[in-house]
Amino acid sequence: MLRVEGLDVQYGRIRAVRDVSLEVSQGEIVGLLGPNGAGKTSTLGAVSGRLPVAGGRVLLEGEQLDGRPAEEIVRRGVSLVPEGRHVFATLTVAENLAIGATVRKDRAQVAEDIERQLERFSVLRRYYRSNAGKLSGGEQQQLVIARALLSRPRLLLLDEPSLGLSPLLVDLVFETIEQLRAEGLTILLVEQNASRTVEVADRCYVLRGGELVAHAPRGDLSPEELGDIYLGAGER
Amino acid sequence: MTTVLQFVVDALTAGSFYALFALGIALIFGIMQLVNFAHGELIMVGAYTIFLTQAWPWQATLLMAVVAVAVMALLMERAAFRPIRGANPATLLITSFAVSFLLQNVAQMIFTTLPKSADVVPLFRSSVTVGGLTVGWLSVVTILATAVLLVALALFMTRTRAGVQMRAAAEDFEMARLCGVRSNRVIASAFAIGGLLAGVGAILLVGQTGGISLGIGLTPVLFGFTAAAIGGLGSLPGAVVGGYVLGVATALLQQLLPYELAGYRDAFLFAGVFALMALRPGGLFRVAALSPRV
Numbered sequence: 247m248l249r250v251e252g253l254d255v256q257y258g259r260i261r262a263v264r265d266v267s268l269e270v271s272q273g274e275i276v277g278l279l280g281p282n283g284a285g286k287t288s289t290l291g292a293v294s295g296r297l298p299v300a301g302g303r304v305l306l307e308g309e310q311l312d313g314r315p316a317e318e319i320v321r322r323g324v325s326l327v328p329e330g331r332h333v334f335a336t337l338t339v340a341e342n343l344a345i346g347a348t349v350r351k352d353r354a355q356v357a358e359d360i361e362r363q364l365e366r367f368s369v370l371r372r373y374y375r376s377n378a379g380k381l382s383g384g385e386q387q388q389l390v391i392a393r394a395l396l397s398r399p400r401l402l403l404l405d406e407p408s409l410g411l412s413p414l415l416v417d418l419v420f421e422t423i424e425q426l427r428a429e430g431l432t433i434l435l436v437e438q439n440a441s442r443t444v445e446v447a448d449r450c451y452v453l454r455g456g457e458l459v460a461h462a463p464r465g466d467l468s469p470e471e472l473g474d475i476y477l478g479a480g481e482r
Numbered sequence: 483m484t485t486v487l488q489f490v491v492d493a494l495t496a497g498s499f500y501a502l503f504a505l506g507i508a509l510i511f512g513i514m515q516l517v518n519f520a521h522g523e524l525i526m527v528g529a530y531t532i533f534l535t536q537a538w539p540w541q542a543t544l545l546m547a548v549v550a551v552a553v554m555a556l557l558m559e560r561a562a563f564r565p566i567r568g569a570n571p572a573t574l575l576i577t578s579f580a581v582s583f584l585l586q587n588v589a590q591m592i593f594t595t596l597p598k599s600a601d602v603v604p605l606f607r608s609s610v611t612v613g614g615l616t617v618g619w620l621s622v623v624t625i626l627a628t629a630v631l632l633v634a635l636a637l638f639m640t641r642t643r644a645g646v647q648m649r650a651a652a653e654d655f656e657m658a659r660l661c662g663v664r665s666n667r668v669i670a671s672a673f674a675i676g677g678l679l680a681g682v683g684a685i686l687l688v689g690q691t692g693g694i695s696l697g698i699g700l701t702p703v704l705f706g707f708t709a710a711a712i713g714g715l716g717s718l719p720g721a722v723v724g725g726y727v728l729g730v731a732t733a734l735l736q737q738l739l740p741y742e743l744a745g746y747r748d749a750f751l752f753a754g755v756f757a758l759m760a761l762r763p764g765g766l767f768r769v770a771a772l773s774p775r776v
């Protein structure tokens with residue numbers, strides 16, 4: 247479904263991602279691991295159109311994504327849940343969800359989908375008419391996942407969805423990811439929580455210093471082994 | 483009693499003017515971090531449109547003025563600001579100066595520097611006396627028209643998809659785009675609404691003085707910008723409150739200043755504004771984190 251070939255991402259003259267190639271197939275959950283500053287967020291930025299692609303290609307089912315603006319890429323079925331949540335704090339929960347459905351024309355279906363997300367994340371129903379800025383971190387994380395799903399993506403990009411959450415909410419996030427897989431969604435998951443990610447993902451890539459250093463199909467690497475790569479890189 | 487009522491009418495009239503101009507400026511700033519000094523030239527375009535079409539039935543003249551300003555605002559966005567979208571605030575500001583200067587010069591070539599006059603709606607010059615209080619119809623129209631526009635804008639911003647998208651984009655432009663909000667459309671809409679507000683402002687200004695000159699938009703923009711800054715530049719409710727605060731302050735100074743100092747009213751006003759901005763640099767309202775516009 248998603249094919250990234252030789253991707254380079256730059257901030258001015260700083261190169262954040264160098265020659266990264268990866269693939270995500272239909273229905274898969276693929277993990278993207280690595281220490282802070284490895285280039286994970288930058289990679290998702292390039293795929294989602296948030297950041298320009300300095301080199302290489304990004305293809306979604308053969309169709310070129312790189313060079314297109316973010317607002318077009320989400321129309322082609324790629325939805326990003328960004329690092330740091332980014333709810334629209336001055337908008338209500340209802341309005342945040344409505345913004346998530348901007349790309350859709352099937353209004354009746356949207357109403358049904360909103361209802362489905364409110365079933366999934368019941369806390370959002372409770373605060374439906376409140377400003378999203380009033381929600382706690384965990385509630386905001388649920389809101390941004392629901393918002394991203396309302397575009398009916400083919401591919402969901404999740405950037406550290408469990409970061410800064412209490413253990414209970416981390417469980418909820420990973421349960422949600424399992425649920426979404428069962429519903430047939432394809433997911434590229436960036437996480438600091440390596441062991442949980444290895445559990446849930448079909449395959450994992452490991453980034454370090456902007457380069458791909460490992461690719462592990464599930465079962466190939468134990469969580470401990472992967473944790474070693476990950477921590478080892480972190481100590482550098 | 484009548485003095486108090488007179489004061490309220492004066493404060494509301496001035497406040498409505500300021501709120502109209504402040505809203506247009508805050509709207510554009512909120513969505514693309516641009517302090518658009520050429521907003522004054524939009525008012526100028528409206529005023530000269532009235533001059534050119536004053537022989538028409540007055541309804542047609544007023545409609546034409548608003549349409550012309552909205553079209554000019556859209557042209558401005560397309561030709562000058564779209565190419566530099568996402569540039570740093572200084573570049574945006576300087577571009578708006580350039581646009582302002584260009585439009586001033588074009589207008590001067592067409593209309594010369596001689597002031598013109600237009601008397602579009604004779605009613606604007608008459609007044610009504612109710613229980614000893616004499617109120618100009620222009621005040622009544624200004625207060626009511628502004629109130630209607632404010633309510634309409636509030637409904638647009640909260641009840642329509644385009645309005646909610648505009649608020650989302652004003653808060654976090656990049657995230658709004660990632661959700662599929664089309665940047666060209668949302669920015670053009672903001673300019674069109676800003677133009678509509680400037681057009682109505684132009685009508686009321688010309689109605690007030692009957693005079694039309696190249697600099698007609700200068701003072702309104704200064705006041706509008708000040709009101710927007712008082713409200714916390716970029717916040718729409720803030721701009722409205724800022725406008726009315728400025729209106730009350732103007733009316734108060736008008737009443738309280740001794741005769742010899744009355745001519746320095748605006749100097750006192752701006753001294754007060756400086757003091758306020760020194761105490762609360764962010765204005766009365768805090769604005770959500772500013773994000774880069776692309």
Ligand SMILES: Nc1ncnc2c1ncn2[C@@H]1O[C@H](COP(=O)(O)OP(=O)(O)O)[C@@H](O)[C@H]1O
Binds near residue numbers: 261262281287
């Ligand atoms: N806005 C930015 N400007 C300059 N450098 C950046 C910016 N964002 C990230 N970087 C750099 O790019 C590299 C990769 O960052 P990032 O993609 O955020 O990594 P990760 O998500 O894996 O922690 C880091 O070295 C970081 O310092």
Ligand SMILES: [Mg+2]
Binds near residue numbers: 286287288329
């Ligand atoms: Mg990151």
